[in-house]
Amino acid sequence: MFEEPEWAEEAPVAAGLPPGASRPRPASASQIKGSKHRQLLATLRALEAASLPQQPPSLPGSDSEEDVVERKKKRPKKASSTTASIEVEKKRKKKCQQQGPPGSDYEEKEVKRKKKCLKGDLSASDSAEEQKRKRKCQKQVPSNPAQHQDSENQTGPKAWKSSATNDQSKPSPGSTSANPPQTLSRKQWRNRQKNKRRHKNKFRPPQPPDQAPATAPKEETEMPPAPSPDNHEDRAGALRARMAQRLDGARFRYLNEQLYSGPSSAAQRLFHEDPEAFLLYHRGFQSQVKKWPLQPVDRIARDLRQRPASLVVADFGCGDCRLASSIRNPVYCFDLASLDPRVTVCDMAQVPLEDESVDVAVFCLSLMGTNIRDFLEEANRVLKQGGLLKVAEVRSRFEDVRTFLGAVTKLGFKVISKDLTNSHFFLFDFEKTGPPRVGPKAQLTGLKLQPCLYKRR
DSSP: OOOOOHHHHHHHHHHTOOTTSOOOOOOOHHHHHHHHHHHHHHHHHHHHHHHSOOOOOOOSSOOOHHHHHHHHHHSOOOOOHHHHHHHHHHHHHHHHHHHOOOOHHHHHHHHHHHHHHHHHHHHHHHHHHHHHHHHHHHHTOOSOHHHHHHHHHSOSHHHHHHHHHHHHHSOOSSSOOSSOOOOOOHHHHHHHHHHHHHHHHHHSOOOOTTSOOTTOOHHHHSOOOOOOHHHHHHHHHHHHHHHHHHHHHHHHHHHHHHHHHSOHHHHHHHHHHOHHHHHHHHHHHHHHHTTSSSOHHHHHHHHHHTSOTTOOEEEETOTTTHHHHHOSSOEEEEESSOSSTTEEESOTTSOSOOTTOEEEEEEESOOOSSOHHHHHHHHHHHEEEEEEEEEEEEGGGOSOHHHHHHHHHTTTEEEEEEEOOOSSEEEEEEEEOSSOSSOTTOOOGGGOOOOOOOOOO
């Protein structure tokens, strides 16, 4: 097992030297150190051999480890399925070439064999791909075993996609995600539910009205009864009345504009040619005045009832003689057309009365036309000295009340009282002081009032 030092082998040879031979030189210090080093190595090797377990003797039939390794190296590697199929084809081709020349049958058989080989190769590659996919699926298996079984039963890329979507959309309750769900307050939860409902209704196709729901009650699905001929007649009558009302309103606005934009003589001719026009105008006028909180004719009647009943009254623009019916005084009624037997049809600038024959002259919403000065001069003519002139006119017609009052005083009157508190009309009381103080050619700008025009509604 270990080598003996050189000096131990040379000692007996040196002792048995012949007498004529030269004795070897004594060993030097370096040789002694080397011999000691060899002794230490020999002892260490002996100790290592003693510590190792003794291996049983190998049987004659058994192979050592080195033999096994050499055999493994010498063994040829297993060829894959594709290489095996290629070798089989080569062998078959050689056999066919040895047997005889290739014919049509041989070519068909060869094509079939090639197809089979290609199918086999594809099936082998498909099986290898399926095994890889299964391994990937096993790595990403969800916690739910039922879902795992379904994914294993399905094969192909569709199964893998479905399993992946299921894993993303439905996480397992046992798995702990990196981002835990945030707790929502009650208000936030309600808002989220509202947003979901709105989103659904937004993309929901509109249901046609003809298609009623199947679960609707019988009362809703039942058709309404066919309209009777009486209902048709009533509807037609209501429509005719509505259209007639609109037409009357349009004609009233036209007549009103004509009365305010022209002289009284032109208005008299208009109503003389078309007597129904005055009736239509008066009806529209009354419908407008009824909306006022207080009608001016009632206010004037109340004032006159506080005076003596012996006073003679002249009503310029009487209409339907409402003032004459409200007081006990004798009343002369004048207008452009007659709605009552007590009315005298005439132009209010020229009434059939004598000079200084009446005590009270009334203009209730009748200062119409462009010749207001002629109306007031005619009232001064028929009034007695100290007689009373009462004027009620629409509030919106006055641009400056002072100029109007100043113009009236120049025509032989003085202001007694004025009421500007009403929201729709002004009321003035004048007393006759004498004849007009200005000539007929003098211009009185204060008597130009704004026309009262009604808007279409």
